[in-house]
Amino acid sequence: MKETVIETKDLLKKYRGRAAVENLNLNIRKGEIYGFLGPNGAGKTTTIRMLLGLITPTSGRIEVFGQDLRKHKLQILRKVGSLVESPSYYGHLSAVDNLEAIRRILGAPKSRIAEVLDIVSLTGEEKRPVKGFSLGMKQRLGIAAALLGEPELLILDEPTNGLDPSGIQEIRGLIKRLPQEQGITVVVSSHLLSEIEQMADTVGIIRQGQMVYQDSITNLQRQAGGEMRLAVSDPEAALRLAEERGYTGILQDQKLVFSRMIDARVALLVKALVENGHAIYRVEERRQSLEDFFLQVVGGEES
Amino acid sequence: MMWRALSADWLKIRGKGLWFLVFLGPLGLVAMQGLNFGLRYDYLREQYSADLWGGLLNNVAAFVPIALFLGGTLVCSLIANVEHQMSSWKQLLALPISRTSVFMAKLVLCLVLVAVSCLLLSVGTVGLGLVLGFKVELIPYLDVLRIGFMSYIAALPVIALQLWLSLANRNQTLPVALGITLSLVSIFSMLLSEWVPLTWPYMAWESSHRLLFSGAGLLLGLLILLPGALHFARKDVD
Numbered sequence: 001m002k003e004t005v006i007e008t009k010d011l012l013k014k015y016r017g018r019a020a021v022e023n024l025n026l027n028i029r030k031g032e033i034y035g036f037l038g039p040n041g042a043g044k045t046t047t048i049r050m051l052l053g054l055i056t057p058t059s060g061r062i063e064v065f066g067q068d069l070r071k072h073k074l075q076i077l078r079k080v081g082s083l084v085e086s087p088s089y090y091g092h093l094s095a096v097d098n099l100e101a102i103r104r105i106l107g108a109p110k111s112r113i114a115e116v117l118d119i120v121s122l123t124g125e126e127k128r129p130v131k132g133f134s135l136g137m138k139q140r141l142g143i144a145a146a147l148l149g150e151p152e153l154l155i156l157d158e159p160t161n162g163l164d165p166s167g168i169q170e171i172r173g174l175i176k177r178l179p180q181e182q183g184i185t186v187v188v189s190s191h192l193l194s195e196i197e198q199m200a201d202t203v204g205i206i207r208q209g210q211m212v213y214q215d216s217i218t219n220l221q222r223q224a225g226g227e228m229r230l231a232v233s234d235p236e237a238a239l240r241l242a243e244e245r246g247y248t249g250i251l252q253d254q255k256l257v258f259s260r261m262i263d264a265r266v267a268l269l270v271k272a273l274v275e276n277g278h279a280i281y282r283v284e285e286r287r288q289s290l291e292d293f294f295l296q297v298v299g300g301e302e303s
Numbered sequence: 304m305m306w307r308a309l310s311a312d313w314l315k316i317r318g319k320g321l322w323f324l325v326f327l328g329p330l331g332l333v334a335m336q337g338l339n340f341g342l343r344y345d346y347l348r349e350q351y352s353a354d355l356w357g358g359l360l361n362n363v364a365a366f367v368p369i370a371l372f373l374g375g376t377l378v379c380s381l382i383a384n385v386e387h388q389m390s391s392w393k394q395l396l397a398l399p400i401s402r403t404s405v406f407m408a409k410l411v412l413c414l415v416l417v418a419v420s421c422l423l424l425s426v427g428t429v430g431l432g433l434v435l436g437f438k439v440e441l442i443p444y445l446d447v448l449r450i451g452f453m454s455y456i457a458a459l460p461v462i463a464l465q466l467w468l469s470l471a472n473r474n475q476t477l478p479v480a481l482g483i484t485l486s487l488v489s490i491f492s493m494l495l496s497e498w499v500p501l502t503w504p505y506m507a508w509e510s511s512h513r514l515l516f517s518g519a520g521l522l523l524g525l526l527i528l529l530p531g532a533l534h535f536a537r538k539d540v541d
Contacts, residue, residue, distance in 0.1 A: 052397040055539035078399040088394035090385065092318045104311040105398050145394065 003030040005153055005185045011060035013046055020046045021209045031179055035200030036189035043209040044189040045085055048157045052082050081146030082155040087138040091131030095141055098130055106149045116144040136167035156188045175199055193294045207298045226287035230256040233279040245272055308408035315385050325416050328374045329424035333431050336362050340435055355437045360450055363428050367454045368504035369486045375462040376482025378416050382409055383469035392540050402536040421451030456517040457503035459524025467531030
């Protein structure tokens, strides 16, 4: 099993008696991209602020790199780079000076500024005041700032929020590259499943402050897998035959409906039906989109 | 740690009008007295004939407390605003640096900037005196330094309070409004009890127990810093 980078136990944060985050148990392993998913206001940012020590949990424990965040905050933060919500920057300063202000606190070598500017492709723009930058450039500057201290863990809160498609693509590519090239663990939050689906290895879904789903993205895709539908000449008899062969299915709108199965089993079933004189009109696979699955998980208890 | 934060802050205040303010305050006071003495030169020269330098210093000193309160308020607010403006607190405080260091760096920056103002006031006053033809041999160096700095130390409680409020509130209306109110009230220092800290910068120049008032200011200032720093270190950053 891989090393755990972030682990939270029964994390709770209350604002005026209302729990913004409740019973949250995160488990993030080294080298993965962890997608933190949830609708707006679900508690993603609150959780991330707690992970960075910006706000204190009402109760519960946070361990990062196996150390208690409360006791070893500065040691931990030295290895963490972060970008929280809207970009933070000093508008009157140039990109280089913005990074320099952070570099002075980190004590990183001066040459690192040019390196991170290169990583986020801001080279050539570094002397302009940042207030004239586009949102995408500001966001990239924020990522450059997060990378300045050569972190082992990168925490990005809604890094693509408000960007245009090409900006989103650029940031997404950047995030995917980091774990491969530099072995960095990345936590990235978003309210868009499609975003997370294209980047993350593991996904955690949070809803009203509670974790409702945490698994690998492949398992998520499998669970959202969908079904096989067969239209045949005599559905009742066909279903009986299928059940004799060990398939579990139901009858819906005069069609046989099975849960998703591997190709070989589909072939065997079709063969058995044909051999027993059934005419097969259609064999179709219907996939439930992840978006539907997400809505199901997120909105489940309300409906 | 604190020095690192301070060196970063030094960079951040560039082009934010802080240096302009630091120069404007003392030079404004000196220019005002330049006008005062320039317009009624003969009259004032006769009135202060016994101690020309003392007369000039007294005239300048009358406006030092209000300038300190106003200047301190604005410097604190502008320093805090550098971080408030683009919500940079979350970025700054997620860096591996203790909140106490960040707070101390802001405090030292604020104190240094006001100290530069005080120094400029002393230099400017001597300059004005010389322009008015007062004798070089008679310059009361100690009093010249005292004019800014003793009152400055006595004004520390208000500066500490302003720093706390400015750092704690994203909205600067409250701290700035309070600072201006305090400055205006301080004009009536001679009418207030000497137990009111607002009168201390005035007393630190005027009273026969000057050191007492500066000392009290230093003490109360430190006392107010404590809860300010503690609050800053504990608060949730949004």
